[in-house]
Amino acid sequence: MNDSTSNRKKRRRKDEGEGELGVVKEGKKRDLKEIITSLLLLEEQQKRDQEEFDRTLEEEKMVFEENHKKKTRAMMDYYSNLQDYYNELDDMDQARRKRCNSASATTAAAAGAAGAASLEFSDSSVKPGSGARRLWVKDRSKAWWDECNKPEFPEEEFRKAFRMSRATFDMICDELNSVVAKEDTMLRAAIPVRQRVAVCIWRLATGEPLRLVSKKFGLGISTCHKLVLEVCSAIRTVLMPKYLQWPDEETLRRMKDEFESISGIPNVVGSMYTTHIPIIAPKISVAAYFNRRHTERNQKTSYSITVQGVVDPKGVFTDVCIGWPGSMPDDQVLEKSALYQRANGGLLKGVWIVGGSGYPLMDWVMVPYTQQNLTWTQHAFNEKIGEIQRVSREAFARLKARWCCLQKRTEVKLQDLPVVLGACCVLHNICELQNEEMDPELRINLIDDEMIPEIPLRSTTSMKARDAIAHNLLHHGLAGTAFL
Structure with missing residues (x-):
């Protein structure tokens, strides 16, 4: 009796232990499933986040590219309008010059006729062949340039003034002579080629205002400005393709x-x-x-x-x-x-x-x-x-x-600046190719x-x-x- 009771108790305890173990195993399986489910959900969420990020990035890229294209189109339109504006200015300037030239020719013709009449009808005030000038021209001193232009002028001083040796300067004058040279007129003698080139190079080298250039070379301010642009244009036309x-x-x-x-x-x-x-x-x-x-x-x-x-x-x-x-x-x-x-x-x-x-x-x-x-x-x-x-x-x-x-900020108009800057680059190349040394103080x-x-x-x-x-x-x- 006791043995059978004991056996039943043992079987009951065994069944209870197996039941508890089954419950534990079932709990572990359930926890593992939850972990796996969480990982899958997390992975799915990461995938959705990545897709959302990629989509947002692509949209931002498309917006950026569209804005870039709009800016580019706006910039191109702006420069097209700017070029049209400058063309209109050039046309207006040419028309104004033609009117001025026409007026000057009329004035000169009238002055010539008046001069002839005075020679014909006055008794002794102005005589034929006296060489009297019909137009008044202000006398200016060009002593500084005359001194620089002398063969005995020190080479070091010439190099300091013009950033190049006399030989290089002479070479540039020879190259530009056919384009820069002007002929004498009945009213005045033409400015020599060397002086024309010197005005331009000294102005570029020093950056001094035109009123100081005028005093140095004994020329009018407007004449100096015109010479600088003419010589720079000649440098671009003649020397740029070569240098x-x-x-x-x-x-x-x-x-x-x-x-x-x-x-x-x-x-x-x-x-x-x-x-x-x-x-x-x-x-x-x-x-x-x-x-x-x-x-x-x-x-x-x-x-x-x-x-x-x-x-x-x-x-x-x-x-x-x-x-x-x-x-x-x-x-x-x-x-x-x-x-x-x-x-x-x-x-x-x-x-x-x-x-x-x-x-x-x-x-x-x-x-x-x-x-x-x-x-x-x-x-x-x-x-x-x-x-x-x-x-x-x-x-x-x-x-x-x-x-x-x-x-420094220059007096040259904005539309003329590319010609002047291009001339500086060409002159730089000539100096480099001729091994012209630069003053250390200028660095x-x-x-x-x-x-x-x-x-x-x-x-x-x-x-x-x-x-x-x-x-x-x-x-x-x-x-x-x-x-x-």
């Missing part, structure tokens, strides 16, 4: 070798930089020329136009783009340039032009790394590409130092702000190429150690 042009294939090969010897980076054919030239606030479209960065830095309202240039290893310009407003960042100026159009047409296939961080990375534009926390390889690459950037920066520093008119520190483009990376192929070049520089012992 500022894109290199041929043989020259490009030599430039690649020289740039590679400087930095170790292959296939580089140019160093690019964009600088700003101060101007007086224009009467139209003031906001377009407002330079916010210069204004903030100097605490003085600044307006400017841009000059983008590509130079060879010696600092000689091979391409320039002049005249876009100072409010435009470097990448937009590049997109407006003829160089950009030629590059898209295949001119720069397989070669690089090196620019600063203000330019985007493209199939033909190589720029430094700009992201945070650079690797040693990227630091090394930036150090070497900086040596190529320095070539164009120093070239622009010499350009502005030689031609001081680029450092300046060049300051131009660079803004990271809105779309800094525009070519995945170029990203891979840049990474490969950076890797080769570091692992073949071509990179420096300044970043360590």
Whole structure:
């Protein structure tokens, strides 16, 4: 009896233990299912969040691209209207000049008739052949220029005044003679070619106001202004095709070798930089020329136009783009340039032009790394590409130092400025090619702000190429150690 009771108790306890174990196992299974369900829900939620993020990003990208297109169209319309405005001004100016010339001819004819009558009917006051002038001309002293023009004038003083040797100056005069020379008239003798060229070069070199140019050369203020524009135009027409042009294939090969010897980076054919030239606030479209960065830095309202240039290893310009407003960042100026159009047409296939961080990375534009926390390889690459950037920066520093008119706001009209700035670039090339040394006292520190483009990376192929070049520089012992 007792044994059977004991057995029943044991079986009961065993059944209760198995029941409790089953409950525990069932609870664990339920918890595991809940965990798996939670993970699946979490994964699903993450997937939906990612899809939402991608959709939002795509919408923002489409809005950005649409805004960019609208801005581009508005800018192009603005410059089209601006060009039409300048064309109208030119037409009005030409019509005014024609009226003035017609009036002057009528006046001269009347004066000639009156002079003939006085010679015919007066008794002895003015006699034929006396050489009396019919028009009054103010006598001005040109002693300073007469002294400079003498062969015995010190070469060092001549170089200081005109930023070049007498031999280089004479060469420029000979090149421009056929375009600049004028013939004598019955009323006055023509201004010699050397004096015409000297007025222009001295004005560009010193940046002095026209009233001081007038005193130096013994000419009227309006005459000096006219001479500067005429000679600058002649430089653009005659000398620019000869001294500022894109290199041929043989020259490009030599430039690649020289740039590679400087930095170790292959296939580089140019160093690019964009600088700003101060101007007086224009009467139209003031906001377009407002330079916010210069204004903030100097605490003085600044307006400017841009000059983008590509130079060879010696600092000689091979391409320039002049005249876009100072409010435009470097990448937009590049997109407006003829160089950009030629590059898209295949001119720069397989070669690089090196620019600063203000330019985007493209199939033909190589720029430094700009992201945070650079690797040693990227630091090394930036150090070497900086040596190529320095070539164009120093070239622009010499350009502005030689031609001081680029450092101050000029009296030249906005529509005439591209011709004047182009002449400065051509004269810079001539001085560089003639190995004209620059006075150390003229050297300046060049300051131009660079803004990271809105779309800094525009070519995945170029990203891979840049990474490969950076890797080769570091692992073949071509990179420096300044970043360590």
